[in-house]
Structures are given as structure tokens and as C-alpha cells.
Amino acid sequence: MPTPYETPIGSWTRPTTFFWAATGATFGLANVWQFPYLAGQHGGGLFILLYLACLLLVTLPLMVTESAMGRYARHGLVLAMDGFVRSARRSRAWMWTGRLGVLAAFLVLSFTAVFGAIALAYVFYGAMGRFIGAGEAEAAGILSALVSDSRDYRVFMGWHGFFLLLVVWVSMQGVVDGVERAVRVVAPAMMLILLALCGLAAWSGDFRSASDFMLDFRPADVTLDSLRAALFHAFFTLGLGMGVWTLFGAYTPADTRLKRSVLAVVLMDTLIAIGAGLAIYSLAPDGHSMEGERGFGLLFLSLPVALADLPGSQFLV
Template sequence: MVGTTGAAPGHENWSSRAAFILAAIGSAVGLGNLVRFPAEAGANGGGAFVIFYIFCIVLIGLPVLLSEILIGRHGQAAAPQSVRKTARDSNASEAWSILATIGMIAAFLILCFYSVIGGWVLYYIGTFAGEIFNSGLFSGAFQGRSAEDVQGLMPGLFANGSLQVILHLVFIGITIFFVARGVNRGIEFVATWLMPIFFLIFLGITIYGLFTGDFGRTAEYLFTFDLSKLTGPVMLAAVGQAFFSLSLGSAMMITYGAYAGRDINLAKTSGIIATADTSVALLAGFAIFPIVFAAGLDVSAGLGLMFQTLPVAFQTMPAGTLIGLLFFIMVFFAALTSAVALLEAPTSWALDKFRMGRQRTTMITGGLVLLVGGVAALSSTVFAGWEPLGFIPLFEGQDFFNTLDVLTGKVMLPVAALITAIFVGWIADRRLLDAENGLDGAMHHIWRFLVAWLCPIVLIAILVVGIFPGILG
């Protein structure tokens, strides 16, 4: 039954606390957890980086996460409208809604290139499914092909602009389908079915990697405590990873918070979301690196680790074809739940503003993503060499695809999160939000201190270093 306690007329709520948690976890868990975190940890001090990362999740990520969800539940509307209501009820200027507007636009732009990556994942699902048809379920992947040939699959895809556009269209089409079905029949359905399956596959691949791969070297790589590597830039990298891992600043958590019933303890729920997201990041190394190390391959290739290094590793592993297929299905589930949240943020705003009905609004919003994302999909072919913001030093040498990535990751998300921390910590009526944050006693005062003082300072540092990367030498 759809909860409606405290909701505006016609406003959908999550059917249960579990549904909200799964949807929020699905929005946060993505490629950054599965690839970027373990690579960053291994290259930047192992255990020292991991411990500092967890420290950042608790002191930076969690306070901002709770703040965003609080704004959403108080407003019970799309992200900008929720901030405006919170500002009005606090006798503050509605101009503070700029934080949600920036985040919502960032979510739209992120989806424009994220859906292209989602198309790459679909390509590899199809490739491994074809390998099963050709070689059998339990064979090593790509039998009879050289490692160079397997690694060449990705450059081959990049050279095929038409195929990238088609795959992008399929991925965004699936995303539109579920968002158009609404909160309960679409977004919640995806979360409650796909996230449990994701975790089952994730656990299975982790166990597979531990038994067939190089567990000892993985543990040494990730958890050797090398304090000398924990320099200023490395610590800021850990803070940035913690911040982006939880999808902060993109208006997604404000949007999802708007569907949370008044009976949900937001502090406990935020803690569960942060714990699950961090656990996926920590365990991802043990799902991926034992396989890569056992094959004698490089683990520091970024996205290339997923799309080039791992397929070669599956070539040498028992049942590599099956494991490869399951791995990319798992990645697809993570990408889809994140994409659904990214599309819901601007769709929710358009739905509240124009009242055109959810299906029509989703089609229009998703159609715009399709068009802009189509340009991103052609960045390596038709639009190769085009640097739309190349006259700005930060974007010099960046094609359209990477411009979207840099603009959102280094500018828009930190700015939106910084304004959020200032708004909640200094502007919004304390009694308004404190009454429903789920905290009391010392924990309440700690959250207040963190969101008002520590979070703004750290977010300013992330923003400055992101825009001026040479500032630390």
C-alpha cells in the first residue's frame, strides 16, 4: 500500500522503509564503487587511504546525505520546490533553491554521458552472451583469440559511432520505461528487484575471485598501511571519492527524500545507505582484483579495467565466459538503478512545474537526454576533436563526453553540496529540520557542527582543487 502520511495530494511515497533504502542505495552504487574506489585505494596508500575514506564518509558524506534527505521529506515535492518550501518556512529567501536547480541540471548532464557508458555495458553483455553461444557456458572467455584482440573490443566500439548511439538509445529507453511507471510501479520496482539480485551476483563473484584468484596479493594491495602515501592530494582524493560515491549534490537524494513517509527515521536510514554504499566499494576490490592479479594484468586502468583488462582476465579463468556475463549484468543493474535516479530528479521537477502527466513528462525529459547523450556518444567519431569549452583551462583537451564529466564532477556537484551545507547549517530554521532528523543528544549536536562547519570547509577545498588542480603542486 502506498504511504501518504504527510504527502501532498497525489504525491507518491515509498511503500516501505526497505523500498526507500534499496532505491537510495541503488542511486548511489555505481561505476565509482565498482572500479574507481579500489583502484584509488591501491594506488594511494592502501589501508591508510581506506581508513581515511571511511573517516570521510562518516564526517563529510553522511551529514550532507542526511541534510539532503531532510530537505526532500520536509518539502514533499521536486528538489527545487522542496528547498523553496523549506526556505519559506524558515523565513529565508527562496533563492536558496539554486542549490537544487544546480544539482538537478547536473543530474541531467551526468545521465547524458552515464547512459553512453550504460550502452557500453550492454555491448559487453551481448558479447559475453555470444561467447556462451559459441564456446559453451563453462569455458574460458574468447577462446582462440589473443589478449590484444580482446582488449581491442573497446577501441572497436569507440570507432563505431552508430552502434554507440543505438546502445545509448536502448539504455536510456529502458530507463525512461521505469521512470514513466512512477515511484511505486517503476522506480521502486527496479530497486526492490534489481538491488537484491545485484548483491547476490556481487557476493558470488567475490567468492569466485577469492577461490580462483590471487587473494593474498589483493589484500596486500588494498590494505597495506603506508602512511607516507597519505599526502594532501591523496586525502582530498579520498574526500572527493566519499562525496561522489554517495551521489551528493545531484538533487537525487532530495528527490528521493520527498517520497519518504514521516514514519521513517532518516538518521538511521541515512546510516544504512552510507554503510551499504561503502561496503560495496570496499568489497569491489575483492570481487575484481584477485581475478586481475591472477591473470598478471594491470589494475590501474580506470574504466579500462572494466572494459579491457577484465575481459582478458576472464579469458584465463575457469568458467570465465559465465562469470564475465554475470559481472556485466551486475554492472548493468548498478548502472540502471543510478540512471533511474538521475532521470527522476529533472522529471520530478518538470512534473511539478508543468503538470503534463508522468508518462509525457518522462518521455520529454528522457528525449532531451537522448539527444544530448547522442552527441556524447559520437565524441570519439563525428565530434572527435571538438572541445566545446576548450577555451577554459579546466576543460582544455576535453571532448564533449569528458566536458560533461568534468563540468558536473568538479564544478556543479561540489557547488550544489556546498550551498546545501550552508543552507542547512546556517539558514534553515533549526527547529524545522531538527524535529525530524532522527537524532537526539550528542549525535544531534555533532551533526549540526559537521554540516555547519566541517562540511563547507572541506567542500570548498574539493571545489578549489578540482578547478585549480595545480594548486597543491
């Protein structure tokens, strides 16, 4: 076995930080703009069961393995692989598995930063009431002006820089004062917002129709493509292969129950995805269905329009 690296990176002060960090990392765009659509199109509750099977049988063991590698090596994926390769006296070509993981994380950050910039701008647009009374055509005009208009595009680049600045600033504070403090605030806050949206959906939305669409068992809709979609989404939403779980493991205290924590993250990620779908489809405006929508248009066009006319929409959009 490789000799563990001793580095000054430190570790999280609480065992539960692994759960909050991993939950915050997995609660992303895929839960909002992809999973609800996939569940609705591939059998509802049956797709959710199929997805859970893919998580538990395929991705969960990989997550535990990657996290355990990081906790043992106390380094990121590249240097962790270096230690294992040296100890096992294997070809240095195995180092490319770590390097490609870092490259994949960089590519994901390149488009995540764009979405993050738009989301930051929408926080202020929603607070100013720009979406109140707007239809999808008006929402498309607002989005188009933000990302393509010559004047507003400079504003968008400002949001883009602000988003990256926040990421860099948190990282520079270190493991405990930066990353740990941020995830222990941001991750619970995201869950509270989702719970509030689900409560609002049950109170003023068409919660029954959304439940039927998301949770009813429809065997006729389950095909081989459903299995492919479930497996792909299981890998995509959990960020496997990018070294993220290796870093989480590297920061994790030795007394953290890793397997239990990873299982809790997997189950919480699934509950969050289901809750997001119920909220989205319940809050669709009268006469309009979002059941066939997903992706960029759902997140930045249909959803702001659906939320804009609700009570307190300035805080929701």
C-alpha cells in the first residue's frame, strides 16, 4: 500500500461536513433541469426505482472507492494516483487518469461559471420584479439581452467575473474557514429554499398532477433507453471521474463513517431531485405545461415566468 502523504491542507473539523459538502456539490443543475424530465418521460416512479438501482449498484461503490483513496492519500486525485502508482510499481501512464479527471473538472467549471453568472444576475432581476407579468417571449428577451446585447453583455461579463471571484475568494480562505464554513451555510440554505418551494407548490400549485407525472408507475414508458438515461444521470449528477470525491475524502476526518455518509448523500440527492420536479411541475402557470421541458429553457425561461406571479416572487426567482 502507498505511504500516505502528509500535507498542510488540513481537514474539516466536523464529520458531518462531508455530508453537507457532498450534498451541496451534487445538488446542481442536473437535479432541476434534467431529472424531472427523465422521470416523467421514462415511467415516473419506475424510472426513480431504476435510477436508485443504478446509484446503489454502480455509482455508490465508485464514490466510496474514490473517497477512500482521497482520505488515505490526503491529496487530490493526481498526487493520490502518483502515490498508488509508485507503491504498486505500475506504469506512469496511470497518472493520466488523475490528469484527465482534473481536465474534466475544468471543462465542467467552464460552463458552470456561465450558468452561475446568469443565476446571479437573475437574483437581482427577480428582486427588481423584471419577470412580473412577463411571458416566455419577454423572458427570452431579457435573457437574450443579458448574454448577447453589446451593452448588457459587458454587464454579463461582470456577473461572470463576480461568480469566479466568489469561488476563488472562498478557496483562498482555506479548508476550514473557507470551504467548510461556506458549505455548512450554503447547502442547508439550498435545502430550505427547496422545502419552501415544495410547500408553496402544495399550497397554491397543482401538486396532484405533478405527483402523478413524477411518481405514478407507467411500465409502458420504460425501455432500454430508460436504463441508459438512468445510468448516465447517475454518473452526471454525482460528478464521478473528476476527482471531486477524492478531495472530499482528503479533507474528511478519520472518524467519519465514509460509507454511511456517501449513502446518505446519494439518498438526499435523489430526494432533492424528486422535490425539485414536484415543485417545478406544480407551479406551472395555468394553461401551460412544463412536463416536456428541460435544460436551459426550463431553468432560465419557463421557471422564472412560472414563479414571477406568485406571492413574494421577488424572493423566489
